[in-house]
Amino acid sequence: MLLLEGFKNVLSQPVTLLLILIGDVAGLIFGAIPGLSAFTALAIMLPLTFAMQPVMGISFLMSVYVGGVSGGFISAILLGIPGTPSSIATCFDGHELAKRGEAYRAMGVALLFSFIGGIFSAVIMSTLAPLIGQVALRFSPYEYTTVILLALTTVSALAEGSMVKGLLSCLLGVSLSFVGIDRLSAYTRYTFGYSSLRSGFAIVPLLIGLFAVSQVLTNASKRNSTTIEEAEHQIVAQKKMRGFGISIKEFFSALKTSIPASIIGLVVGILPGIGGNIANLMAYTFAKKTSKTPEEFGHGTIHGIVAPESANNASVGGALIILLTLGIPGDNATSMIMAGFQIHGIAPGPLLFSSGNTLVYAIFAAFIIANIIMLVSAYFGLPLFSKILSLRTEILLPIVIAFCFVGSFSSNNRVFEIGVMVAFGILGFIMKRYKYPLAPMVVGFILAPMLEENLRRSLMRSKGSFEPFVTSPIAVTFLVITVAVLLFTVYSEFKKKD
Amino acid sequence: MKKAFIVMLALVLAMGIVSSSFAADKFPSKPIQIICPVKAGGDTDRNTRALAQAMSKVLGVPVVVANVDGGATVIGMEQVLESDPDGYTLIINGTDIFVPKMMGTTDVSLDSFKTVGIPLIDNTTVLVVHKDSGYKDLPDLVAKSAAEPDTIEYGGKIGATNQICGIAMNREWKAAMRFVDVGNNAAKVTALLGRQTNVINLSYSLALDYFKTGEFVALCLLGSEKNELIPDVKLASDYGLKNVDFSKFFWVGAHPNTPDEIIDILADAVEKASKDPEFLAYLKANFLTPATMLKKDAQDYAMKFYADTMDIYKEEFLAAQ
Numbered sequence: 001m002l003l004l005e006g007f008k009n010v011l012s013q014p015v016t017l018l019l020i021l022i023g024d025v026a027g028l029i030f031g032a033i034p035g036l037s038a039f040t041a042l043a044i045m046l047p048l049t050f051a052m053q054p055v056m057g058i059s060f061l062m063s064v065y066v067g068g069v070s071g072g073f074i075s076a077i078l079l080g081i082p083g084t085p086s087s088i089a090t091c092f093d094g095h096e097l098a099k100r101g102e103a104y105r106a107m108g109v110a111l112l113f114s115f116i117g118g119i120f121s122a123v124i125m126s127t128l129a130p131l132i133g134q135v136a137l138r139f140s141p142y143e144y145t146t147v148i149l150l151a152l153t154t155v156s157a158l159a160e161g162s163m164v165k166g167l168l169s170c171l172l173g174v175s176l177s178f179v180g181i182d183r184l185s186a187y188t189r190y191t192f193g194y195s196s197l198r199s200g201f202a203i204v205p206l207l208i209g210l211f212a213v214s215q216v217l218t219n220a221s222k223r224n225s226t227t228i229e230e231a232e233h234q235i236v237a238q239k240k241m242r243g244f245g246i247s248i249k250e251f252f253s254a255l256k257t258s259i260p261a262s263i264i265g266l267v268v269g270i271l272p273g274i275g276g277n278i279a280n281l282m283a284y285t286f287a288k289k290t291s292k293t294p295e296e297f298g299h300g301t302i303h304g305i306v307a308p309e310s311a312n313n314a315s316v317g318g319a320l321i322i323l324l325t326l327g328i329p330g331d332n333a334t335s336m337i338m339a340g341f342q343i344h345g346i347a348p349g350p351l352l353f354s355s356g357n358t359l360v361y362a363i364f365a366a367f368i369i370a371n372i373i374m375l376v377s378a379y380f381g382l383p384l385f386s387k388i389l390s391l392r393t394e395i396l397l398p399i400v401i402a403f404c405f406v407g408s409f410s411s412n413n414r415v416f417e418i419g420v421m422v423a424f425g426i427l428g429f430i431m432k433r434y435k436y437p438l439a440p441m442v443v444g445f446i447l448a449p450m451l452e453e454n455l456r457r458s459l460m461r462s463k464g465s466f467e468p469f470v471t472s473p474i475a476v477t478f479l480v481i482t483v484a485v486l487l488f489t490v491y492s493e494f495k496k497k498d
Numbered sequence: 499m500k501k502a503f504i505v506m507l508a509l510v511l512a513m514g515i516v517s518s519s520f521a522a523d524k525f526p527s528k529p530i531q532i533i534c535p536v537k538a539g540g541d542t543d544r545n546t547r548a549l550a551q552a553m554s555k556v557l558g559v560p561v562v563v564a565n566v567d568g569g570a571t572v573i574g575m576e577q578v579l580e581s582d583p584d585g586y587t588l589i590i591n592g593t594d595i596f597v598p599k600m601m602g603t604t605d606v607s608l609d610s611f612k613t614v615g616i617p618l619i620d621n622t623t624v625l626v627v628h629k630d631s632g633y634k635d636l637p638d639l640v641a642k643s644a645a646e647p648d649t650i651e652y653g654g655k656i657g658a659t660n661q662i663c664g665i666a667m668n669r670e671w672k673a674a675m676r677f678v679d680v681g682n683n684a685a686k687v688t689a690l691l692g693r694q695t696n697v698i699n700l701s702y703s704l705a706l707d708y709f710k711t712g713e714f715v716a717l718c719l720l721g722s723e724k725n726e727l728i729p730d731v732k733l734a735s736d737y738g739l740k741n742v743d744f745s746k747f748f749w750v751g752a753h754p755n756t757p758d759e760i761i762d763i764l765a766d767a768v769e770k771a772s773k774d775p776e777f778l779a780y781l782k783a784n785f786l787t788p789a790t791m792l793k794k795d796a797q798d799y800a801m802k803f804y805a806d807t808m809d810i811y812k813e814e815f816l817a818a819q
Contacts, residue, residue, distance in 0.1 A: 043538055137692035181569050181603070184679055185819050186657035188603050195576060198603070199568025272684065326691065327707060328684045332537060339544070349707035413533075413564040414577065453681075461651075461678050 003126055006361025009055050010369060016056050017373070020063040020366070024374045027067020028381075032075050034212045034400070035204055035407015037084045038068025042336035046343075054344035054359060059366035061340045065333060066118060066370040069276060069316050070378070073110035073309055077103055078388055079400065081212040085203060085446075086276035086312040088439055089284035091211070093297065093304025100300060101238050104386045105245030109302045110309045111378050112244045112251075113258050117310035118371040120262040121269070121317020125324075126364040130353055133325030136270050141457040142468045146478035147271065148451045151278050151443075153482055156489040157285035158439040160298055163493055166440045169431065173444025176201055183453050196416045203277075204411035205421040206445065208404045210438050213425025216397045218432055238386050244379075246302065257287050257303045258310040265311030269318020272330035276315040277446055281439070283311030289488070313371075320367070323348050324360065525585060525760050529560040532588045532750075535574025537567045540683070541620070541701060541784075545748050546590050548780045549617055552771035557763075570598050570657075575606050583755035585764055588614065592746045593659050596804050600812055601657065601819070608804075611751035613797035614764045617772035619787045621725045621745040622702040624716040625667075628690055636717045636737050639697065640673045647674030653686055653695030655679065657819060663699055663720065663744045665811045665818070670740040677818070690714065699744065702728055703784045720744040727785040743807050747789075749800055765792040 010016055023045070030041035041064050049057035072087030073094065080095035082088045090110060097106035124132075139147075159166020179190045180200025191197040246254065261283035268279040287307035288297040297304050319330045320337075327349030329335035341348055346359050353360060388396065408421040428438055462468050469475050530553075534546040546563050554561040566574035571594055581587040589611060599607040625636070633639040643650045652667070652675040654660030664677045675697060680689045683704055689695040691708070699720055708714035716731045722743045724733055735741045750768055752761060771777055772790045781788050791799050 137688065140689070140692065140694045184656050186570055186598070186601055186603065187819070195569075195604075196573070199573045202568075272688065326688065327705075328688055335540070336538065347707060350711060350713070351707040412568065413566050414573070457679050457681075 002358065002361045003364055005358055006363070006365035007369075009358065009362040010059055010365045013056070016059050017369070019052075019056055019060045020370050020373050021377055023060045023063030024067040024370060024377055027064040027069075028071035028074070028374070028378060029067075030064075031068045031071020031087075032083045033403050033407060034075055034081050034083055035208045035404060035411060037072075037204075037333070038065050039331075039333040039336060040410065041068045042333055042340070046336060046340050049340060050343065052344075054346070055362050055366075057340065057344045058346070058359065058363055059370070061337055062363065062366040063370035063373070065316065065337060066313075066367065066374055068333070069312055070111070070114045070118075070309075070374055072312070073114065073305070074107065074385055077106045077110060077305075078385065079212075079396075080215055081400070082207065084276075085207055085442075086280050086315070087308065088207075088211075088277075088442060089280045089308035090305055092284070092439070093300050093302070096298070096300030097302075097305075098389065102245070102300070103238055103389055104382055105239070106302070106305055107382055107385060108244035108379075109246055109254065110305050111375060111382070112246075113254065113306045113310045114313045115371055115375040116255070116258055117262045117265055117313035118316065118374075119368065120259075120310070121266050121314040121320075122364065122368045122371065124266060125317045125321050125367070126361075129321045129325050132270060132321050136272075136322055136326070138474060139271060140472075141454045141461065142472050143474045143478070144271070144454040145451065145458055146469065146475045146482065147274070148447055148454060150478050150482045150485070151268075151274070151282055152447050152451070153485040153489070154278075154281045154285040155440045155443050156485070157288045157297075158281065158437060158443065160437045161435065165436045169436045169438065170440035170444040173441035173446075174448040176206075176441075177445045177448040183449060184456055196414075199412075201420055201424075201445075202412055202417060203446065205408040205417040206424050207442065208408055209421040209424025209426075210428040210442065212400060212404050213421060214428025214432055214438075216401055217425060217429040219393055219397060238389055250302065254302055254306045257291075257306045260286060260290075261307040261310040262314040265314030266318045268311075269315030269330070270322055271318075272322060272328055274450070275319060275331050276312040278443075279311040279315040280308035281443060283307040289485075317367070320363075324352055324363070326350065327352075525763050526557050526559045528586065529562055530557065530586050530588065531562050531564050532590055533574045533578050534563050534565045534590055535567065535571035536565065538565045541704070542590070542592060542748075544784075545618065545620075545786075548777055549590070549748075549750070549768075549771060552774040552777040553767050555774065556767045556770040570603075571595060572598050572604050572606055575610070578751075578753060579606065579610065581753060583753035583757075585752055585756050585760035587753065588764070589751045591749055591751070592620075593744075593803070593808070595749065596808055597658060600808070600815065602816075608749065608751070608797070608800055610754060612754050612756055612761055613793055613800070614750040614752055614761060615768035615772075615793065616747050616749050616789050616791040616796040616799065617768050617777075618748045618781055619745055619789050620701065620748065621719070621721045621723065621787050622728065622785045623663075623699055623720040623744045623746065624702050624728075624731055625718050625720055626690060626698050626700050626705065626714050626716055627696065628693055629713055629715050630693065631696060631715075633715075633717065636732075636734060636739065639717060640671045640739070643673040643675050648676045650675045651678045651696045652676065653678050653680035653689050653698050655682060655686075659744065659746075659808070660699055661818065662808055662811050662815050663742065665814045666742045666744075666807070669811070669814075670742055671734070702731070725785060725787065727782065743803075747800055747803065749796065761793065768792065 027041050030036045045064050072083035073090045075081045075083040076087040076090040077094035077098050080091050094106045155170045181198050264283045265279040268274050284307045288294050319334045322328050323334050329338045408417045534543050536542050550561040550563050566577050578587050578589040595608050598604045627633050652664045656679040680686050686698040690698050705714050718734050719731045722741050769790050
């Protein structure tokens with residue numbers, strides 16, 4: 001009933017709906033541009049809300065957040081470049097579909113299941129938030145270590161083709177993550193006396209280089225040998241479609257993939273610091289491993305889009321639960337949301353629900369409405385987005401590269417980041433040419449520092465003993481699942497060989 | 499012809515000098531950038547934005563905050579050292595500024611810059627336990643820790659001022675708490691809420707709700723002076739123990755070769771900003787203490803603070819890494 005009150009609060013002024021629409025669209029655009037993310041969008045839009053009434057300001061911020069997390073699929077599908085880290089897995093099948101002329105369908109599916117993931121987490125959030133907050137508190141470094149170990153096993157599903165190449169790629173990511181000041185003891189590693197390297201490689205320029213720049217380089221090297229007339233022919237004719245591009249039957253079969261993916265997204269989103277970046281990859285892996293037709297993954301199956309897109313939007317709800325119930329921001333984007341809430345007189349934390357502040361329910365309502373408006377507005381945008389693919393590559397790619405430079409620089413206001421992007425672009429180009437998959441490298445790069453940090457923290461606490469890993473029920477559960485996944489992977493690899 | 503050329507050249511040069519001094523008179527004539535050497539979203543970032551807004555009102559040009567994260571604030575500081583010494587790129591930092599040099603990873607420190615001023619002091623660092631921990635007050639915690647050395651955990655971030663604070667508390671109070679790395683502020687709150695650690699230090703405003711519900715208990719203020727905005731939190735000296743001061747100053751600096759006239763203009767702006775009603779309201783809402791220390795005074799304060807509260811624990815801090 002309080003939720004209805006929240007809806008009344010948000011809907012009482014039509015201007016709020018307009019603001020949500022603007023926020024959604026702005027967020028989508030930021031999310032779609034490689035290097036700019038929900039965080040960048042929020043950082044820029046936050047000051048705009050100062051003059052707004054609390055309900056309007058909050059609704060606007062929520063819509064920017066929802067749009068920003070969703071927008072990543074657009075560039076992932078159209079260009080094979082993840083707009084944000086949380087849409088890496090969307091590239092695998094999304095871009096394959098686009099190459100077959102089914103970009104519209106791929107985007108329709110991505111949009112629809114972003115919406116479903118978002119609504120799923122919204123429902124859980126508005127009913128179970130305080131309870132879930134308490135469970136999250138049970139996670140100490142021991143439990144974190146084991147969750148991250150489990151997440152690392154996703155690599156096995158991302159190793160397209162050769163498992164050895166996949167693992168090598170992952171290890172390269174792990175090694176690169178060690179560059180810079182060690183997060184625990186501030187010891188400088190692998191900087192070779194070069195002081196700019198002390199900050200290590202940042203994820204945003206690394207990702208843009210690896211996926212976007214390498215893609216542009218690959219296209220450019222192909223184009224070199226063709227004439228303009230031939231190039232005109234290379235543009236894939238996009239099939240005309242209506243609705244979301246899938247039948248009712250396909251929808252229900254996709255829903256079966258979407259539900260576990262949303263749960264994974266929600267759970268991973270709840271854990272501060274892990275979030276959407278990993279959720280989309282874990283959900284993709286889960287969908288592939290449990291699929292009856294795993295061989296279709298990576299070659300353009302809609303399930304390969306459904307899983308990551310449901311998961312990354314569900315992780316938003318997870319992150320918001322922790323923010324609202326415990327007052328703890330899990331990542332950059334949520335810390336911006338928290339700043340926004342505080343400006344509008346909402347102090348996220350344990351007292352939020354008991355203080356009788358009805359604005360909490362306005363947040364829930366705004367989150368749900370933002371998801372609905374996102375669905376509708378992006379739906380009308382679909383034909384427009386697919387038009388991008390009819391642009392000739394020599395017009396499209398320079399634009400993409402320009403955005404890459406802007407995105408890399410603005411990620412940390414440093415020219416050095418542009419250099420990092422170019423270097424990883426070349427590395428990505430070489431890796432692609434020799435058929436080393438790129439995603440395992442990103443997984444290694446993101447997870448290795450987290451694993452190191454939590455493992456060292458655990459051992460510092462237990463004075464070097466590994467015992468707590470097997471005495472904590474939560475940790476032991478994750479360990480068992482990790483071992484099971486490993487054994488299963490090894491088994492199926494051997495079976496493939498026979 | 500040659501003469502005419504020399505005269506012209508001299509004229510051009512003179513115009514150059516005139517126009518550049520004219521530009522100095524007009525400082526600032528374009529937006530000023532403040533580099534915040536940590537990520538957006540934390541308390542340092544929040545303070546920087548509040549100051550930028552107030553300074554912008556005084557100077558009449560936009561004052562923009564740019565976050566340059568990395569290398570325990572060193573990357574942001576180096577960016578300012580590499581910029582033009584024209585006063586258009588400023589740096590902010592706090593007590594953490596001393597840590598990288600202490601650890602020997604860099605030579606860059608507060609005295610690598612010209613100090614513009616210190617417009618606020620964060621005297622809100624409190625020592626916190628969970629209400630279920632059973633520690634009545636500060637002497638109780640100290641006594642229990644001394645009786646059973648290394649059993650009571652003090653959670654914080656390793657290689658940061660909070661670790662030095664742990665060393666200081668143990669030495670000055672003859673306590674024997676065990677330092678364990680927990681992580682940043684958000685992680686500290688989580689750890690204490692989940693009763694995964696026993697004691698943390700924290701800025702008061704970061705866990706306001708938990709103090710209100712009584713779930714968290716602030717045992718003492720880690721400062722040298724009482725904070726009137728947090729009247730119920732006592733100082734260590736109220737219990738007859740030595741004060742361990744881990745208040746944080748908020749410092750604004752500029753490139754070391756910035757002309758003094760420009761530093762004067764900036765310092766004047768910081769002074770006026772620190773008295774701006776909106777800025778003061780912001781400070782009050784966050785329990786922060788206004789300050790108006792400028793240039794040399796501010797630098798002397800900061801260096802003395804380092805000598806009194808950090809440098810004396812340096813050996814033990816380095817040994818613990």
